[in-house]
Amino acid sequence: MRLAPVVILAFLFSGAWPLWAWGQPQVTADAAALMDADTGVFYYVKNGQQRRAPASLTKVMTAILALELADPEEEITVSRRAASVWAGSIIDLRANERIKLGELVKAALICSANDATVAIAEGVAGDHDTFVRWMNAKALLLGMVRTRFANTNGYSHPSHFSTAADLAYLARYAMRNPEFARLVQTRAATIHWVAPQRTMQIENTNQLLHENFPGITGVKTGTTSAAGQCLIAAVSQRGRHLISVVLHSDGRYWDTRRLLSWGMEVLRERTACVAGEYYTRLRVREGRLPDVPLVTDRALVVVLPAGEEGLLQKEVTLRAAPVAPVRFGTPLGEVVFTWRGQELGRVGLVAGREVERLPWHARFWRWQ
Structure with missing residues (x-):
């Protein structure tokens, strides 16, 4: 089923910083x-x-x-x-x-x-x-x-x-x-x-x-x-x-030591999401409930430079509204995590509960 982007949840930073501006090491290399x-x-x-x-x-x-x-x-x-x-x-x-x-x-x-x-x-x-x-x-x-x-x-x-x-x-x-x-x-x-x-x-x-x-x-x-x-x-x-x-x-070993030491010093693991984390709701057609909550199917840990957690962006993409019944854990979308325009990882969004189908007579009268 084709995915269609419907909502973007993002932690955006204000200001026009140039790319890679935060706390970068200085190197002699061109x-x-x-x-x-x-x-x-x-x-x-x-x-x-x-x-x-x-x-x-x-x-x-x-x-x-x-x-x-x-x-x-x-x-x-x-x-x-x-x-x-x-x-x-x-x-x-x-x-x-x-x-x-x-x-x-x-x-x-x-x-x-x-x-x-x-x-x-x-x-x-x-x-x-x-x-x-x-x-x-x-x-x-x-x-x-x-x-x-x-x-x-x-x-x-x-x-x-x-x-x-x-x-x-x-x-x-x-x-x-x-x-x-x-x-x-x-x-x-x-x-x-x-x-x-x-x-x-x-x-x-x-x-x-x-x-x-x-x-x-x-x-x-x-x-x-x-x-x-x-x-x-x-x-x-x-x-x-x-x-x-x-x-x-001008000094390849000096430059390399600075880059690698900087990376080891400032890069930190951050939890982007935990398993079962709620993100949004998706409409359900012909269901006993009008929609279904969507939760992450797994946890995701990403690596970011210290102090740049605010630049983590999340883009949620959802599938078309499903027809009931919807079973718990049904894949219905995904969330993509990016930092400075680069993808850090993606996690599936699944149904957080079951949604049963309306009985036939209820569906009949709904369309009258």
Whole structure:
């Protein structure tokens, strides 16, 4: 049955505050974002939709796509193209070497190896450019509409860009993959080649891991002259999971510490509604009672910055008037909770009591 909005109950604030004005931390990054990884709600945004060079944050997409599409145990033969990559961090791949895909993904995520991403692309898709097209297709599937990739490693290119918001969405998605999540919080590892056999010790480029920032779980660094200092970071602490993104920062670790510490300090759980809470009444056709009370079918707890409870808005949407009988618990609408234009959650509205149908003769005389 189609829902039709009939009433909005809202706690509105007065005044024309700019978005994100309340008590926000100051960061040096030209673009930044802080997201709740559980809900996808942004609690801080600075130029979040501004297109910027992502540098090696690109490798988050390269790695998650490889993990989803191929077997980490598959052996890859290194091509001349992959072996010729020299700029930035590399693991010194050599033509015709054989190495497992999982080792290449490990190198891409932990030490940001640029040559590893080219070998990944060629091993998974057959050639580099096809894999890049797959990266762009995946970006669209994830709703990253302001992102375009031109390569697998983040080298600067006019057609290679993303946004702080898009990269937060990407990281949120990637962190749900257990192998990806394991790799990005690995401080140090060993890369193993199949043939000829050799090894290399690598360390994670994310300094927050090495300094044991409270609750840090990854994710990825990136740096080029065009992109500046970039960092996606994730923390899990006190039951809360946050993802931060800073792009073109003067001090990416300083900015990230401020964002994550601010989020952990000011974000608070609030009860939006309790189970069985009364909201409104809905007319009932041909019932012994003219209407039925609507109550919430469950409790809902949301997360808000301290002091912003007054910005919580509630929109109630009801179904068309039902025909009796109406049974207790019948779904008849929903209430959507939003904060600063973002949905925090929704709860069903159900009949709070039964409404029996009028006997046939009463219905007959009602229509006379």
